[in-house]
Amino acid sequence: MRYLIKGGVVVDPVSEKLFESDLIVENGSIVEIGRELKDPQAEIIDAGGRYVCPGLLDMHVHLREPGYEYKENIQSGTRAAAMGGFTAVACMPNTNPVADNAAVINLIKQKAGNAAARVYPIGALTKGSQGKELTEMADLKAAGAVALSDDGQPVMDAGIMYRVMQYAAMLGLTVISHCEDLSLAAGGQMHEGVVSTMLGLKGIPAAAEEVMVARDILLAEATGCRLHLAHISTAGSVRLVREAKARGIKVSAEVTPHHFTLTEEAVQGFNTNAKVNPPLRRQADVEAVKEGLRDGTIDVIATDHAPHAYHEKDAEFQYAPNGLIGLETAVGLVFTKLVQPGILTVPQAVAKLSWHPKQVLGLPGGNLQPGAVADITILDPNLSEVVDPTKLQSKSKNTPFVRWKLTGLPVTTMVNGKIIMQERRLLV
Amino acid sequence: MFWQRKDLLGLRQLTPEEINLVLDTAVPMKEIIGRKIKKTPTLRGRSMVTLFYENSTRTRTSFDLAAKFLSADTVGLSASSSSVAKGESLRDTGLTLTAMGVDVVVMRHPASGAAEYLARCIPAAVINAGDGTHEHPTQALLDMFAIREKKGSFAGLKVAIVGDILHSRVARSNIWGLTKMGAEVRVVGPATLLPAEIEQMGARVYTELDAALEGVDVVNVLRIQLERQQQGLFPSIREYSRLFGINQRRLERTAPDALILHPGPMNRGVEIDPQVAYGSRSVITEQVTNGVAVRMALLYLLTGGEHSAISN
Numbered sequence: 001m002r003y004l005i006k007g008g009v010v011v012d013p014v015s016e017k018l019f020e021s022d023l024i025v026e027n028g029s030i031v032e033i034g035r036e037l038k039d040p041q042a043e044i045i046d047a048g049g050r051y052v053c054p055g056l057l058d059m060h061v062h063l064r065e066p067g068y069e070y071k072e073n074i075q076s077g078t079r080a081a082a083m084g085g086f087t088a089v090a091c092m093p094n095t096n097p098v099a100d101n102a103a104v105i106n107l108i109k110q111k112a113g114n115a116a117a118r119v120y121p122i123g124a125l126t127k128g129s130q131g132k133e134l135t136e137m138a139d140l141k142a143a144g145a146v147a148l149s150d151d152g153q154p155v156m157d158a159g160i161m162y163r164v165m166q167y168a169a170m171l172g173l174t175v176i177s178h179c180e181d182l183s184l185a186a187g188g189q190m191h192e193g194v195v196s197t198m199l200g201l202k203g204i205p206a207a208a209e210e211v212m213v214a215r216d217i218l219l220a221e222a223t224g225c226r227l228h229l230a231h232i233s234t235a236g237s238v239r240l241v242r243e244a245k246a247r248g249i250k251v252s253a254e255v256t257p258h259h260f261t262l263t264e265e266a267v268q269g270f271n272t273n274a275k276v277n278p279p280l281r282r283q284a285d286v287e288a289v290k291e292g293l294r295d296g297t298i299d300v301i302a303t304d305h306a307p308h309a310y311h312e313k314d315a316e317f318q319y320a321p322n323g324l325i326g327l328e329t330a331v332g333l334v335f336t337k338l339v340q341p342g343i344l345t346v347p348q349a350v351a352k353l354s355w356h357p358k359q360v361l362g363l364p365g366g367n368l369q370p371g372a373v374a375d376i377t378i379l380d381p382n383l384s385e386v387v388d389p390t391k392l393q394s395k396s397k398n399t400p401f402v403r404w405k406l407t408g409l410p411v412t413t414m415v416n417g418k419i420i421m422q423e424r425r426l427l428v
Numbered sequence: 429m430f431w432q433r434k435d436l437l438g439l440r441q442l443t444p445e446e447i448n449l450v451l452d453t454a455v456p457m458k459e460i461i462g463r464k465i466k467k468t469p470t471l472r473g474r475s476m477v478t479l480f481y482e483n484s485t486r487t488r489t490s491f492d493l494a495a496k497f498l499s500a501d502t503v504g505l506s507a508s509s510s511s512v513a514k515g516e517s518l519r520d521t522g523l524t525l526t527a528m529g530v531d532v533v534v535m536r537h538p539a540s541g542a543a544e545y546l547a548r549c550i551p552a553a554v555i556n557a558g559d560g561t562h563e564h565p566t567q568a569l570l571d572m573f574a575i576r577e578k579k580g581s582f583a584g585l586k587v588a589i590v591g592d593i594l595h596s597r598v599a600r601s602n603i604w605g606l607t608k609m610g611a612e613v614r615v616v617g618p619a620t621l622l623p624a625e626i627e628q629m630g631a632r633v634y635t636e637l638d639a640a641l642e643g644v645d646v647v648n649v650l651r652i653q654l655e656r657q658q659q660g661l662f663p664s665i666r667e668y669s670r671l672f673g674i675n676q677r678r679l680e681r682t683a684p685d686a687l688i689l690h691p692g693p694m695n696r697g698v699e700i701d702p703q704v705a706y707g708s709r710s711v712i713t714e715q716v717t718n719g720v721a722v723r724m725a726l727l728y729l730l731t732g733g734e735h736s737a738i739s740n
Contacts, residue, residue, distance in 0.1 A: 201562075202561075316539035318560070
C-alpha cells in the first residue's frame, strides 16, 4: 500500500523544527519527503495543516499479559496505544510469570506479532523481581528485551543494585529504576502531607523517592551504567537529576502525565482512581516537574499505564491497587497542560514522546526521513474531546481524568506503513 | 433546623448548626438514660445493624443500648462471624443488609474512608463508628457534649489533645468539630506521632507538654497503643510516660477548672495517672453516658426523627 500524506506540518524533534511537507510511504517505509508531492497511485491522507510526527513511543506501560489478562492484554493494550497515538510501547516485566527469562520475552513478542502497535518488552533486573539474584541479562537481550527494570519492586539492597548495574553496563543495557525506598514508604497510601493527614491515610514522604534517586545516580556514576529513572514525581528528584546531568552522569528521567497535572487533592473523597505509586504530590512538585520538562532535565513523558479491573478499584481506598491507565489520555494532557500554556513547543513535546524514549532504549526512528520506517503519528492541536471511560479501548477504565476536556489529540496512527487509527477510529 | 444528611461520616463535613442540633438533641436523650424506665417508643419498627470489622466493646455496646432505649431493633455483625470472613466485598455486604430492610448501618472498619465508601454504595443511613485513622465522629460529639455541658460553650476555649495524634481518628474528629465551634485546639505528642502538616487542619502543634497545657480548659488524653513502641515510633513506655503522661503536677499549668477527658480504654500509669483519671476534674466516666445520649440523638435524627416527638 502506498500513501501520500498531504498538507501536513512535519515535526522534527531532533532539530526541533517544523516544516510544511508531504510524505510518501510505501511498503512500511518513508520513500519521499518534499513539498507539493504528487503521486496518482497513492492513497491520499489529508493531514490538513496538522502535525505529522515520527511515531510516538510510550516507554512505560503494563500490558498485564501473561497472567493478568482480566486487566489488560497485549491486544487491548496496543489498541489503547494506537488510539492514543502511540505506534509503540515498552512493557514492564511485572507479569505472571515475571519477564525474567527469555521464554517470557519470547511469549510476549509472539503474542505481539499481530498487535496494533509495536511492543518492546523490558526484562527484569532480578529473578522474580525479588531483588536478590541477577537475571540472565544477556539471554534477555538476545530474546529482544530493550532494557531492564524491576518496576514496582524496587531493588532495596544497594549491593545488589551495584552488581546489577555493573552487569547491565557490560551488556550495554539501560537500567530503568522505580525509585522508592520501601522502609520510608512503608505501606503508605498517598503523598504524606495535609491531605493524607486529613484523610487518615498513611503517607509516603517525598524522601522515599529522593533517597533512591540519589542512591541510583551514585551507583550509575560508580558503574558507568546507563540509568533511566522511571516516573519521578518530586521537586527534590528533579533537582537531583539536574545536578547529576550537570556532572555528566549518564542518567535520563521520565514523568507521567498524571504527575504534571494532578496533586494530592485528587485523592479527596477517597478516589481510588487517584491512588498511584509514586503518589500524586503537591502543587510545588507539579511546578518543579514542569520546569524540569521545560529546561530539559526530564527527557521523557511516559504513562505508566497500569490497568486494574473495576472490582479491584471498587473498594476501600487502602485495599485498592495502585495505578491508573494513561495511554489514551497522554497526548491530550501533554497538549492541554504543556503545549498550550507554552511550557513545551510542539517539537519538544514530540521529542519527549518519541525521539528521547527511543534514544533511551536504543531504538531507531528519531525523525521522518526517506528510508526511515513508516511509524507516523498525526496530531491535531485543535481537536477536543471529553474523556469518557466507556469509549476507552483499554480493558480497564481506571482513569482520574473522567469528564476532562482535552484539546490536542492524535488523529492518525500508522505503524509500519499500515493505518491503525484514522480520525479517532481504529481500523484494526 | 432539620437534619438533612443521609449519613454521619465525619465532623469535617458538618456545619456548626448541625453539630449544635446533634448536641441539643442529645440533652433530652441523656435525661431518658437517667430514668428508671429507660425506654421510649420513638424508633419502634426501625432497625439498626452494627457492622464491626474491628474489635470494640464500648462503642458497640453504646450504639446497641442507644437503639434499644429508643425501641429500635438491633442486630450485631462481626467480621469474623459473617460472610466477610469468606471475602465478600463491603459493597456486597452493605447491599445485602439493605435488602434485608436495615435502616441504619453503624460500621467500624480498619480502613480510612470505608464509611464514606459504604455510604456511596447503599441507600441506608451509615454511621461511622470509626474508620481507620480517619474519623470517629460520635466519639468527638460525645467529647464535645461533655465540654459544652461543663463549660457552656466552645468559643474561646483552649483544648489540648495529648498523645498519639498520628494514629488517632478521635483527634482528627475533635479538631474538625472543635475548631468549627470556635475553640482553639492544641495537639501535643512525640514528633514521630504527629501527622504531617496537621497545623493546616487548624490545630496548634506542640512537642513539649508543659507548653501545650499552659492555660488550657480541656485536656483530652489519648490512649497510647503499646505496639507503637515495637514499631519504633517511640523508645520506651518509660520515656513516653515521663514526657507525655498526664499527672497532677503537669496539670498545674492548665486553667484551674480544666476538664480531663479520655476516650478509653485507659492505660493507667502510662498516659494518665490514676489520681487524675479518678480525680474531681475527670469526666471520663460521664463521657460514657454522654456517648449513649449522643448516639440516641444521631439514630433519631438519621431516621427522620424530626417528625416524631422526642419526649413521649
